[in-house]
Amino acid sequence: MFPEVEVYRYVTEQTFDAYLYQLVESKQKFISQIMTSKSPVRSAEDVDEVALSFAEVKMLATGDACFKEKMDLDIQVSKLRVLKQSYLSEHYDLEDRVLKYYPQTIKEYEERIAGYENDAALAEQHKPQGEDKFCPMTLKGVTYTEKAAAGEMLLAICKDYPMSAPTDIGRYRGFRMEIYYDTVNAHYCMNLCGKAKHKVDLGADAFGNLTRIENELSKLPARLEVAKIKKAETIAQLETAKEEIKKPFAFEDELKEKTERLNALNIELNLNEKDTSVMDTEPEQTEEQPERKCASWER
Structure with missing residues (x-):
């Protein structure tokens, strides 16, 4: 009866739709990274665990451009931090190789060479x-x-x-x-x-x-x-590793700049403060025992 079904999606500017689609985008990126053979470049939390602060809701409702910038910076800073963590991991691995693996491997090849030279001559x-x-x-x-x-x-x-x-x-x-x-x-x-x-x-x-x-x-x-x-190749790898260790993180300045801007936006949007729950609370009533009146006995 209905050979085709068309689905329409409507988005209203300066409403809560912006945040909802931001969640969908973040989750889709995370799923796409997992479904490929590449390692994920960022992490994502489950949508159910995300809670908006009152300040973020207020910014979305007013359509403040600063909040858009803040959301973009959140993603960019997260990616840069993951890249830096990967850089540090590789950096520490190279340090271990320079201090332990390569010297030990070179020593083993030197012992083999000495043994082969002696035995070939014999x-x-x-x-x-x-x-x-x-x-x-x-x-x-x-x-x-x-x-x-x-x-x-x-x-x-x-x-x-x-x-x-x-x-x-x-x-x-x-x-x-x-x-x-x-x-x-x-x-x-x-x-x-x-x-x-x-x-x-x-x-x-x-x-x-x-x-x-x-x-x-x-x-x-x-x-x-x-x-x-093999010994010559290992020596060359050792020298290359020493040079790689000297190289700083390529995006250090960009990470510092965007982190400072993100912190400034958080302060400007009052997102650096934790929200307090708004509840209709009544003043606490202390249960005090009524003062016991001593009965006076008159003689």
Whole structure:
């Protein structure tokens, strides 16, 4: 019967409608911020909890332009205060990074670099020889020059040691070898111990285990370069953070200016004083006990 329904909204100037739509606008902004992936730039209270003072009602009824300015400043100052709080949070985080995180990370990279340099030089001094590209391997006090024999002996040692605590089993290419059983991943592992420890996951193939050991040692020069690059990047981040800490809040002057203007408007509109409830009160009546008259007895 009625294919279309039209909705009309009427707003009357210099009435309470201004405040009602201000509430709707504030609430809609808050809802829109929550419905997006962005972090809210301001907070909003529920409409039911908002109570107008008598002074605000009076200003709305008279249509005073100062009150409009006051409402706009309220929003702007709130946004600026949230921005400043975000700035302070980032500022404190940078201070923590400058004092703790970056120096500690740089120290860790320096230790890694020293370990990689020492171990890469050690591996270079003991290069594999012969057609098999294999160095003699010492296992349980016995030196094996044949690749096949060393691989089989390594498997036998692993089967005889099903413990999770690392134990020393011999040496290879200048590195001390430790084996242990990884109970989480259910396989044997080896630590090649130089100045640092380098983990090798072992399998069930004799030749495959020796290949894995060689591959781990061949990666030392590349890992040394990566550690140097990471250290340089961390130092650069430290210097950048130090410069960022020196920067003041970009909107400090604007926040100060608008806050002072808002305070002045509050004083001008008498909004800085709390409203007292207007009630038809009667003077308090104190309940006084009637004075007890002592009866006089005449003799």
